[in-house]
Amino acid sequence: MSKRAQPSPSRSQPKRQKFASDQSSLNTFFGSSPRLTSLANSRAEKGAPAQKQQNAKKNATPDIIDLTSDSEPSTSRDCGDNNGLSAALAAPEAGGVGGSGVAPLTSNTPSRRVLMKNEVATLPNYQPLGVDPFVFNIHESPWPANEPAPYSFLVHALATLSGTRSRIIILNTLTNTLRTLLSWHPSSLLPSLYLLSNCLSPPYSPVELGIGSSVISKAIRHISGLTSSALRRLYNSLGDPGDVAFEAKTNIRTLLPHPPLFIADVYECLLNIANSKGQGAAKQKQAIVEKLLVAAKGEESRYLARTLSLNLRVGAVRTSILTALARASVLTPQTSLGGPEHNHSPHHATTQSIALVQPIAAEGKKVPDPAREELREKFTQAEALVKKVFVQHPNYEHIVAGLFNGGLDSLELRVPLTVGIPLHPTLGSPTRSLDEIYDHFGDTPFVAEFKYDGQRAQIHGLRGVSNGNPSVHIFSRHLEDMTTKYPDIVHLVKCIFKDQPQLQSFIIDSEIVAIDPSDGGLKSFQELSNRARKDVEMNDIKVCVCVYAFDLMFLDGEVLLAQPFRERRSLLRSRFPPFLPSDKGASRLDHVESCESEAGKDAIEEFWQKAIESRSEGLMIKLLSSGAMQEDGTQKGKRKTLSATYEPDKRTYAWLKLKKDYVVGLGDTLDMVPIGAWHGNGRKAGWWSPVLLAVRDPRNDCYVAVCKCMSGFSDTFYKEMVAHYSEGSDNCSRQPLWETNTGGFRPDVYFRPHEVWEMRGADITLSPVSVAALGLSSSSRGLSLRFPRFIKTREDKSPEQASTTNFLAQIWQDQQGRPKATAGEADDGDLVDVELDSEGAAGESDG
Template sequence: MSKRAQPSLSSSSQQKRAKLVSDQSSLKDFFRSSPTLTSHDSAAGKGKSKALGPELVEQLNTKKGATPEVIDLTSDPEPTIYRVSGCETLSATPGQADVRDSPGGALDASDRPSWKPVLGKHDITAQPNYQPIGVDPLVYDIQKFPWPANTPAPYSFLVHALVTLSGTRSRIVILNTLTNTLRTLLNWHRPSLLPSLYLLSNCLSPPYSLVELGIGSSVISKAIQHISGLSSSALRRLYNSSGDPGDVAFEAKSNVRTLIPHPPLLITAVYNSLLNIAKSKGQGAANQKQAIVEKLLVAAKGEESRYLVRTLSQNLRVGAVRTSILIALARALVLTSPHILGGFVREDSPYHGTSQSVSAVQSIAAEGKKAFDPACDELHEKFTKAEALVKRVFVRHPNYEHIVAGLFNGGLDSLEVRVPLTVGIPLHPTLGSPTRSLDEIYDRLGDLPFVAEFKYDGQRAQIHGVRGVKDDNPSVHIFSRHLEDMTTKYPDIVHLVRCIFEDQPQLQSFIIDSEIVAIDPGDGGLKSFQELSNRARKDVEMSDIKISVCVFTFDLVYLDGEVLLARPFRERRSLLRSRFPPFLSCDKGAGRLDHVESCESENGRDAIEEFWQKAVESRSEGLMIKLLDSGTIQEDRTQKGNARRKPLPATYEPDKRTSAWLKLKKDYVVGLGDTLDMVPVGAWHGNGRKAGWWSPVLLAVRDSSNDCLVAVCKCMSGFSDTFYKEMVAHYSEGSDNCSTQPLWRTDTGGFRPDVYFRPHEVWEIRGADITLSPVSLAALGMVSSSRGLSLRFPRFIKTREDKLLEQASTVDFLAQMWKGQQGKSATAQGGTDDGDLVDVELDTEEVAEESDY
């Protein structure tokens, strides 16, 4: 069974980003007993045993409201004095330049205050009093000093925003909070903008970079113990009562007092400390990381400790997804005065508001008037254009550092020019929309020409290649669907691309969308996805390759310096086939290149149906249907009975599920046209042959707007006996993964399982159709005011080792599938999953990343 860290349900996208925690162990080890508490030499990174004073006595399970005793460090003959290197408050001396214009936001060491030990206990729970940040940005007072003038942005300000985000489910309040946060940083400390974007996104760097925090749960546990004095058992009781590591850290520190008042943490310093943790490698790295964590926690005040630990545990638990952050960034830039951005913004900018126009709208908003004034309309129009621009740039070039630099050097007007689609930086791929039958495909597309392609059972790969400038040695990068760099996993493909450059002297650069499939090296026959998953994930040597692969290309988005996204698929496909014909290197172990097998609709429906039957009988998963030329399709009739037509472009649309790309899977084609990625959150005790096992299992999807999981259905089909046994071992009753009490944030609605599971796995589930349910609360109010949605005849396919909780299916996707199936099946109108299903045994367990487009 999968054992991995529980990520935040609030982060972007979507899509798998760069991991904040790479070796995070299961939270069952989070409060593992630490036999010796140590104080650390930050230079050497080695621990030396040292007493911290009397251990706190915790009585959480015996007396309600009991609080731990306060550590009296004054009674310790050798009290531990912490200095938070790099985290001190930086004060500006008279006449000094405004810190907001400082490239790094830091002053010289001579300007730092000298902190001396002061006897006594200092309250570490006090927080600055910031103005409410979830209000309308037009009434938010940006001129009010958010913190002492001419000083860098404190971490407490970002925490103030995180607290506001975690306390609301309103999308409007979430966008207002993010907009006001980013706008404040733009106005008062620009160097904190980039670190804040990453901290709000719960990551340290772009997803394709190799920066990984690499901090284990035991390091965090020992750090909390060291600075609080609590025993391992007391921490465990805290965790059992809250279920959240951040809450544990907050409670553990709530009554701790220090000998000296520690200077406030800074946003830039916290981010740099996390980068220092990521850089700690080799012998003694764990001690070095623990020392940094302890220094941060000691300096943290109030809610800061909660969100520091949540950041370290990759479980931020706020409702700020990637799209919201991008929208907020765009709005903040529209509202920011041009001189703050360098004074280069044109007065007639289609994106930036002028000082006069923003002030006029603010006056209207302050008077409480309805925003029907022309100035309001103009500002909202700029909001819309700016949001579309920032999102468009990000999905083509997902790097906040480059985007922020582009904004500071040219504003929104020249952002697309300064931050273009670039070879070596992955763009978010186009995704396919599920369909249920060929009839539905013809209904959707009408007479528009399309091509049907085999949907191979492999791993989606975005291949970037560019010829070297000096030594003519091509640079090659291979990225996964989630934008992770997997170049070192496929040295045979890297060698293949370099051979292609040698074979085509005129070729300069390209970005190809493709599928990597395991093949028989003798006859080129397709092998299963399980075969491909047996390859090592990184640092593979050509001599170690035992599984041969073929790159099946299906799209070309960049060629020799030209971006092809806006061209119709027919043109991109023609260029791909003419410039990149099938290629087989004669070098031993090198990969192959071929085109996906396909059939065009212009050959007639009989040919398409025959091609579909061929796909069903092959090792492929089904078909991908792609529109060849842009056109228009008929929408559903309006309430007045008028039929409307909407445009359907055949362009490449990064990070979108478009009707121009439809996927038709051969399994359950008369039922659901797609699988769901669901999270096991509970179970019932099995009966009969399954006595002693968990059956059925309660499955949930994500509700991203409320930052929680929502139970959908019970599943007892598709599990092998081996899997049942592993499930019992992994979710043993009374363990940290299984409890009779609902310790974890999941809305189970009318489902009442015997036990609750700690959400940390994602399972691929297939069902017959989506039904209205009086028990489930999933998508309640989206399709019905009184009923949620459930999955009929759910069947377990495999564990998705490659997916984090934030990448599980959402209630929005579930509602979209339900709406899409209306009129296609009589069973779509009602009924619920009653769990009375027949098990289907699985011979193998699939455990690696596969294509999903």
């Protein structure tokens, strides 16, 4: 659930997660609570005799907590107000961990049915979700008929997911969960997809949960009666916000049982939190959080807190969810999804075909099962379809609506690529020399383009239908809407529409680069980053930019993704010539500087030297037409066809990036994530030094430590790092709160993985401490970076775009002169999935 966090003027900051801001740690949750502290102190002063008297009283009278008002009991559907909750919660006595935290009944207590402390509320007993979808009993009613899908069912799925690392069980669980929702309460499917994805809306939507760490802390303290110190102790022992919420609620019972939480209502409450604005918004948000936690039963508390804290800690990632959605749709009759009667769909299974599938045989015994193979083929086709639709139109709401309007058949026509909705960009694969490029492409024609040091941007333009005023959207490589950041580019697009009356719509891929307005000279990305991030006014622009266009994906209603790059490039240059508006401060449009291979190898080498001497990062090498390339792996000399089409969300070998720092003789660089540190000594006492750096492990969905670094940092940077990673903040903890694998390293503190640093080293070596790329390079040792040195912070990259273990292994294998590992070879056209795919397809950025 990520969005941007506000950066400080002096250093790069990560993009804030959409579901919350910096909420990974509860260390900053615990403000003082004078009332609870005084109660705790007075309780301690009473001594042991008083404690015995209190225990005797507890044995005589069952303890209860009134968490409802004297009016009608609140329901999970009412998430706006918190009437009576504060008064009802004011009574709990001091709440050290393990204390009762309850108030005895008095003569003023209203007469009502109560739920005693020893009455444990349990969740429904759902059938296991991790089983084979072909034998899962979809006909068994999971909850009472005519009721919405309960949140406890989704929690059952989340608990199953968090308890396994098995890819098969993860996919089975998601498939059975979504299929159950499709069959028994279809309207809960969409909110479930968002809750499983830990987000509220598509990435280009500005919806943010926007709650601070203290909101969750106060809510937990308020409903549990724990003091801030007791809650801190609980957190220090558990280290996870969800576990803290679960334990804090263990001894809490309500006078009246709360109605169950429903999936759709939980999602609606989260939207209400996101939409709470203006004066009093913080209290409104806390009231909603408290109502959710009060109504939660058992494991529901754990996963509500994790959802609010941005860390579900389950193995469900985007591709897993899309795969499961496709499989669940295959197993759902097309007629249930609005399809025609008696239609033999190539995507949907029939009840009869599912019934013919045999249960999986005992381990080691393979029994031929044509019915299962036939359905697996449908799975494969459906998965490719759903993923293709999603990367071109990443909006769950539209995809679900398309499914309910006819099923999988012709889904791509009902949910097409659309101007105003960003598609995932094509990514390039790194290469190390011009010789490698010619080995890959052979005689197949290609073009070399300057790789500018700017911000990648996808520009959408649509001529107005009624008033003629064009609609313009600008999206980042992460699909975030940054239209308000570039009013000068919006003005440029409007000028282009005015200059070309025949132009109706387009989607352009480009790089936004800071320039000198007097001569058009290139400036650094650092200068571009000095621009405000949103709500910029034309008169306030101090850094002029140029849009360097390099690809055209959509033009006048026609999708161009399947066209070879040569044709897309030709259309781009003919329909969008260089353009400089006359208005002061307006941005300009130009084409990337390039050189085609037909000019000869000498011309390409001369162009490469020009790139080295310029302010560009290097070259992008792109195949102009489909052709053959050298295939890596054990089968040397074997060639395969490579497509020159635009491939959304793929790291393709049709695009190669040759950066200055990739080339032999200039030194290798890695994009690494700081995940921990040690306390400095001597002159560096009070600073973090050394720092533990990691790369992304796509096989295990975590960041795995590679090496320590204490070189390349300035004193100013050290001071900024101490402020940014202050101990006890959301970014730094003594406990390993985040999905990292430190191997044999034992740092003093752990960092929240949210920054990317560019690092240079002498070479890659086998290490007895690191477990990075274990199994890709050696069966017993991981890889480490020798003599690492900090180069710069990569403000244009998120941790998901950091270098991968596969890329690390590839560099090491190149050094050894060995064949590359098959686990990290070219992408196979699939989406990147840290759980399902071993490919490091999204490990390197093109930015």
